[in-house]
Amino acid sequence: MINKKRKKKRAGLIAAIIIVAAALLGVGAYFGYRQYIIEMHPLKYQSYVEKYSAQNGIDKYFAYAVIKTESGFKTDAVSNVGARGLMQIMEETFDWIKYKRDDDDAVYSDMFNAQKNIDYGCWLLGYLYDEFGTIETAAAAYHAGRGTVNEWLSDKRYSSDGVHLINIPTSDTAHYVDKITNAYKTYKKLYDNEK
Secondary structure, eight states, X not given: OHHHHHHHHHHHHHHHHHHHHHHHHHHHHHHHHHHHHHHHSOOTTHHHHHHHHHHTTOOHHHHHHHHHHHHTTOTTOBXXXXXXXXXXXXXXXXXXXXXXXXXXXXXXXXXXXXXXXXXXXXXXXXXXXXXXXXXXXXXHHHHHOHXXXXXXXXXXXXXXXXXXXXXXXXXXXXXXXXXXXXXXXXXXXXXXXXX
């Protein structure tokens, strides 16, 4: 009888230890996963991103999402088509922004400078956001070009209202927009309530 009570007590104690251990593992896994997500979505170049996103009327998390997606926060990044820096500015785009801003002193190698690249990239995002009105459509234009997106918006197969893209006909741009919107949502979720 005593052995049965001891066995029952021991079994209860073991069950309690297993439950506590599982709970601790679950909590640890959650916080480990959260830390991993934070590390994958850093707030690097914060003073530049906050300054230039505010100057250009865009959500700073949109700028962070573009930097994360375009270069993974590498100032020396160069794409296979020659885009440079954090926000992957093409030379033709750089020349157009330089002209629009009357920035005669800028040179294309400046796109390897974090401050200048974020300045130009946020200016372009602000311009596109003003023109298209949504993060998704502005992101599509950042990737595929303004002219291409305007063509899609005027085609009922891709846009029912001329403002929102219900279908992006190029898989590269569709994938890009998904990456930007997912990164943007993650940034908002992680940091929007922090002050």
